[in-house]
Amino acid sequence: MKEMRARLVVFMTQGASILLPDLVLWAFQLNEGDLLTVAREESDSFRCRFRSYQAALRTMADWGNAVQWRFIEEMLRLPMAAVGPFGSLLLPDEAATLWTALGNPLLLCIEAEPVERWFTLEPSTQRRTSTGIFLEARYELPVENGSRVSLPEDVLWVLGLEEGDLLACKTSLGDADFEPLTQIEPLRGRTLVTMGAGGVLPLPEPLLRGLRPGWRMRLTVTFSPEPAFRLSYSVD
Numbered sequence: 323m324k325e326m327r328a329r330l331v332v333f334m335t336q337g338a339s340i341l342l343p344d345l346v347l348w349a350f351q352l353n354e355g356d357l358l359t360v361a362r363e364e365s366d367s368f369r370c371r372f373r374s375y376q377a378a379l380r381t382m383a384d385w386g387n388a389v390q391w392r393f394i395e396e397m398l399r400l401p402m403a404a405v406g407p408f409g410s411l412l413l414p415d416e417a418a419t420l421w422t423a424l425g426n427p428l429l430l431c432i433e434a435e436p437v438e439r440w441f442t443l444e445p446s447t448q449r450r451t452s453t454g455i456f457l458e459a460r461y462e463l464p465v466e467n468g469s470r471v472s473l474p475e476d477v478l479w480v481l482g483l484e485e486g487d488l489l490a491c492k493t494s495l496g497d498a499d500f501e502p503l504t505q506i507e508p509l510r511g512r513t514l515v516t517m518g519a520g521g522v523l524p525l526p527e528p529l530l531r532g533l534r535p536g537w538r539m540r541l542t543v544t545f546s547p548e549p550a551f552r553l554s555y556s557v558d
Contacts (some may be wrong), residue, residue, distance in 0.1 A: 326439065328432040328455040331446065334420065339410040340428065340443070345545060347518040348480040349372055349432070349457055350439055352405050359400040360417055371445035372403060372411075377439065420445065441479065454547065461541040462556055466522075469530060471539050471553065473521035481549050487517040493528040498553045505548055 326349055332340050342352070352358075353419060355373040362368075401414040413420060420428065427446040432439075463471040473483070481502075490506040492499045492515050500523075506512060517523060523535070532555065540556040543549070 325456065325458045326432045328430070328441075328457065329453050330430045330432075330455065331427045331444075331453060332430050333427060335410070339406060339412050340420075342405075342409045343410050343430075343523045344409065344480060345455065345457060346430070346441065347405075347409050348476060349459075350377075350441070351476075352409075354405055356405055358403045358405070358407045358411075360414055361400055361405050361550045362416070365443065365444065367444045367447060368441050370417050370420065371440050371442050372410070373438075373440045375402065380458075418432045423445075453459075454555070455545055456547075457545045459543045461543070463539045465533065465537065465539060465543050468533075469539070470522055473523055473541070475521065477541070477551070478521045479542055480553070481543070483517050483521070485517055489515045489517060489523075491515045491526055493526050496529070496532055496555050498529050499550065500552070501548070501550045505550075523553075525553070529555075 328345070330343060330346070332341055332343070346352070352374070358372040359375055361371045361373075363371050401416040403414055403417070404412045406412050428443050429446045430441055430443055432441045460479070461474055463473075465471060478484075483502075487508060488503040489500045490503050492511065500515065503514065513526065515524065515526070525539070529539075534557075538556040540554050541551060542554070543551045
C-alpha cells in the first residue's frame with residue numbers, strides 16, 4: 323500500500339464487534355483470525371489505535387538484533403483485537419468504552435504511511451461526520467504471452483471484478499486508465515475492455531506498441547473515493 327487516508331463511519335454490532343469495510347480489510351491485508359494490537363491514545367474522547375500484530379512481528383524480524391527488548395515487551399503487553407468472520411473486529415475488554423456506542427456511529431480514521439499502518443476508532447461526537455477516502459496501492463505485474471497481464475486476486479476482490487465485466491479504458495503517454503463502465507457515461511473517446519477469466523486483462527494496443535522485451539507493467543489501484551486503476555510501463 324503506497325498511501326492511505328480515510329475517515330469512515332462504522333457501527334458497533336451485537337457481541338462487541340465492528341464490521342470493518344472491505345477497503346479496510348484490503349488496505350491492511352486482514353483475514354479471519356488475524357490479530358491487532360490495541361493502544362489507548364491521548365485525546366479528548368476515548369480513542370484507540372489498532373496495528374497489525376503480524377506486520378509488527380515482520381518488522382521486528384527485519385530489524386533483527388537491532389530490536390530493543392523493551393519495545394518487544396511493550397508490544398506483548400498490549401491487548402489484542404481479533405478479526406472474525408465476514409470482516410468483524412472483536413474488541414478486547416480494554417476497549418469496552420466503545421461498546422457503549424451500540425447503535426451510535428464510530429469514527430474510523432486511517433492516516434498511515436507504507437512503513438507503518440494503523441487506524442483509530444473513537445465515538446463520533448458530531449451529528450454529521452465528514453467522511454472521505456483515498457487509498458493507493460501499487461503492484462508489479464509480468465506481461466504474459468506478450469500481450470496481457472493478470473490482476474491479483476485481492477485487487478479483483480476489492481474492485482468487485484469478474485469475468486465478462488466491461489471496463490472503460492483511456493490511454494495517454496504510456497499509461498492506460500481503467501474504470502468500471504458503470505462509472506463512465508458517456509465513453510467520451512474511451513474504449514471498452516472485457517475482463518477475462520482469472521483476472522486476465524488484455525493490454526491496449528497503444529501500450530503494446532511501446533512495450534519492450536523484459537519490461538513489466540506497474541499496476542496502480544486507487545479509491546478516491548470511486549475505484550480505478552492504471553497500467554504503466556515498469557522499467558528496471
